[in-house]
Amino acid sequence: MTVSEIIKKHGNERENLLAILHQIQAGNDDNSLHKDQLQQLAEIMDIPVADIVSTASFYTMFSLKPRGKHIIRLCESPPCYIMGEENILTALENCLKIKLGETTADKMFTLETTSCLGACGVAPVMMIDDTVYGELTEEKTVAVIKSIVDKE
Amino acid sequence: MEKPRITVMVPIDANTVPSGAREVKNALSVAIGRANLSNEIKVIETGSFGPTGVGALVAIQPDGVVYCNMTVDKAQEIVEEHLLKGRVCARYMLPGRQVILPTADNVDARTLQHTGRIVLDNCGRIDPENIEEYIANDGYEALGKALTAMSPGEVITEITESELKGRGGAGFPTGQKWSFCAPVVADQKYVICNADEGEPGTFKDRLILEGDPHKIIEGMALCGYAIGATIGYVYVRGEYALSIERLEKAIAAAESHGLLGKNIFNSGFDFEIKIKIGAGAYICGEETALIESMEGKRGCPRLKPPFPAQKGFKGKPTNVNNVETLANIPAIIRNGAAWFKNFGTSSTAGTKVYTILGHINHPGLIEVPAGVTLREIIEDYGGGMKGKFHFAQLGGTAGDILGEEMMDVPMDYDLMEKVGHVLGSGAILIVNESININDFLHSCMRFFSHESCGNCNPCRNGMHAALDITKRLKSGVAYPDDINALEEVVMILHSSAFCPLGQSPAGPVTSALRYFREEIERGVNRELNKHDMPRSNRKMEAINV
Structure with a gap:
């Protein structure tokens, strides 16, 4: 869907901005919001583009930088931390050969890291796209990544 | 179809899906179909049973048997052994803990005293995607009663008399909150359900939404009737995909049954519910930040007053309640305030839903009367410690850190306040001696500095100053004056930050210093000169002057 179609679907009011941004981002292969789309959004909704960028950058789930096809969100909040989150981060960095915040x-x-995902019962957890993986060990983490790579 | 002889219940929720619960459910259905038993045995999806960390669960009813750590293979074995031959597979049974399942003697939802549950009475017992099951368990009876036999004022009086306190963390009396919004005259008012659960370690709202979404819809409609609002919003975290899906289905079902929409129960009362999806910001759990975010803006808190009851969403009177608070409403209206006060302590009526997690044997979701002690929670509900008890954190990352000496204090909102602590949102994180307190504090501060919204100066800078210090303490290279500086920073934050987020690091930091000062001091490098100070601390001092 184009930006104007998405706006038409949700409505032109400011209160729909987050829903619109969610849908625009979901439609982009690189999991991010593009500059030209935000520009277009600003014109149609009559909101200054700086205001839109400021709003989008406020929320963790939106990105203004291109990202990979799959977003790995590792929870780094204290409940996951005490269950060994740091080891999982190292395992992910080694397995993907990137640092935190980078794209392969x-x-x-x-x-990416994220704050609590509300699945603390199975800590440590990570979320890849819409799927939550829990009770992670270093081996299990690597296996999850491998299974996604194999599917591609 | 005949009434099923056996019901197989599979909880599909945030904690079981990662362990393959959906695959297990499919395997069960396929194996039952292959055995030609589909007419006699029904497989249903439910919300959480409570226990976590035990993989995918399956319950066989009316036998009352609960199996844990289920896999596709084990599920097939259970169909062959238990369902076909009637032999219980003891080796897969959930060990040493109680899951409350409806049996012949407690299947009537009125026997709540039997299970002791108000909020979670349906969770894990009914199919959350089937409105008829909710209705069969007295669902929407309270709404019918209120709309046909009570005035809005009487509803508020009932809630006020029940002494229900907001379960989001602050513990403000719910009836009082409603009574602020009710008399305000406006062309439109709103009810908002705050489902932006972000406090680390808290996942009760998520499991309530996933396990019994109709209860929230009924609670919101009752609130709307009481305060004169016709539109309700549920603000859910963007990360809670399953909660959103179940809510959408529940709203659609309620609409098609005439329980939402125009002229509900022929009373002339209209009410509709919409969903707003967040985008990942902890601060949006604060009610005014939540309203800003709902309006499509940055989630920065507003200056109060005016309170949302006067000027909330789109400038109209708005009442915001937490999920658990709203989940208490139908039972109170149905059974009366006096019934509700049978539960809990003299200062906190009702029950409290806790999520217990960390180094204990049986982590999970529990609902207990207000006033139980930490020791009871660990021993009776949590199945005991894994390792030796070190500390507990109550109410999420913004909550206080408690040492062993606080284990026997009854926990309710007032009693905790008397000993200088807050009960908070209901997360109880139990930590054993494998975790150093400085590492833990660093993890807490990392959370806060990430989630600071940047709106006010003390929080924007103070969080980073505190993070720097905890980082040094963690690595054992802190300056001798760092601990004093840390205390000072969090106290400045506590007294000058704009909203509760900025004020909250004082909780974990000062309470940790109260019980574990000696251990924290081990993060200081003794070889450094007493007057050595890092640049960031000097800056903080300059601000003070």
Whole structure:
């Protein structure tokens, strides 16, 4: 869907901005919001583009930088921390050969940390796209990544 | 179809899906179909049973058997052994803990005293995607009663008399909150359900939404009737995909049954519910930040007053309640305030839903009367410690850190306040001696500095100053004056930050210093000169002057 179609679907009012941004981002292969789209959004909704950028950058789930096809969100809040989150982060960095915040060269994965995902019962957890993986060990983490790579 | 002889219940929720619960459910259905038992045995999806960390769960009813750590293979074995031959597979049974399942003697939802549950009475017992099951368990009876036999004022009086306190963390009396919004005259008022659960370690709202979404819809409609609002919003975290899906289905079902929409129960009362999806910001759990975010803006808190009851969403009178608070409403209206006060302590009526997690044997979701002690929670509900008890953090990352000496204090909102602590949102994180307190504080501060919204100066800078210090303490290279500086920073934050987020690091930091000062001091490098100070601390001092 184009930006104007998405706006038409949700409505032109400011209160729909987050829903619109969610849908625009979901439609982009690189999991981010593009500058020209925000420009267009600003014109149609009559909101200054700086205001839109400021709003989009406020929320963790939106990105203004291109990201990989799959977003890995590792929870770094205290409940996951005490269950060994730091080891999982190292395992992910080694397995993907990137640092936190970076995207793999093949544009397949972006590694991010996130605050609590509300699945603390199975800590430590990570969320890849819409799927939550829990009770992670270093081996299990690597296996999860491998299974996604194999599927591609 | 005949009434099923056996019901197989599979909880599909945030904690079981990662362990393959959906695959297990499919495997069960396929194996039952292959055995030609589909007419006699029904497989249903439910919300959480409570226990976590035990993989995918399956319950066989009316036998009352609960299996844990289920896999596709084990599920097939259970169909062959238990369902076909009637032999219980003891080796897969959930060990040493109680899951409350409806059996012949407690299947009537009125026997709540039996299970002791108000909020979670349906969770894990009914199919959350089937409105008829909710209705069969007295669902929407309270709404019918209120709309046909009570005035809005009487609803508020009932809630006020029940002494229900907001379960989001602050513990403000719910009836009082409603009574602020009710008399305000406006062409439109709103009810908002705050489902932006972000406090680390808290996942009760998520499991309530996933396990019993109709209860929230009924609670919101009752609130709307009481305060004169016709539109309700549920603000859900963007990360809670399953909660959103179940809510959408529940709203659609309620609409098609005439329980939402125009002229509900022929009373002339109209009420509709819409969903707003967040985008990942902890601060949006604060009610005014939540309203800003709902309006499509940055989630920065507003200056109060005016309170949302006067000027809330789009400038109209708005009442914001937490998920758990709203989940208490139908039972109070149905059974009366006096019934509700049978539960809990003299200062906090009702029950409290806790999520217990960390180094304990049986982590999970529990609902207990207000006033139980930490020791009871660890021993009776949590199945005991893994390792030796070190400390507990109550109410999420913004909550206080408690040492062993606080284990026997009854926990309710007032009693905790008397000993200088807050009960908070209901997360109880139990930590054993494998975790150093300085590492833990660093993890807490990392959370706060990430989630600071940047709106006010003390929080924007103070969080980073505190993070720097905890980082040094963690690495054992802190300056001798760092601990004093840390205390000072959090106290400045506590007294000058704009909203509760900025004020909250004082909780974990000062309470940790109260019980574990000696251990924290081990992060200081003794070889450094007493007067050595890092640049960031000097800056803080300059601000003070």
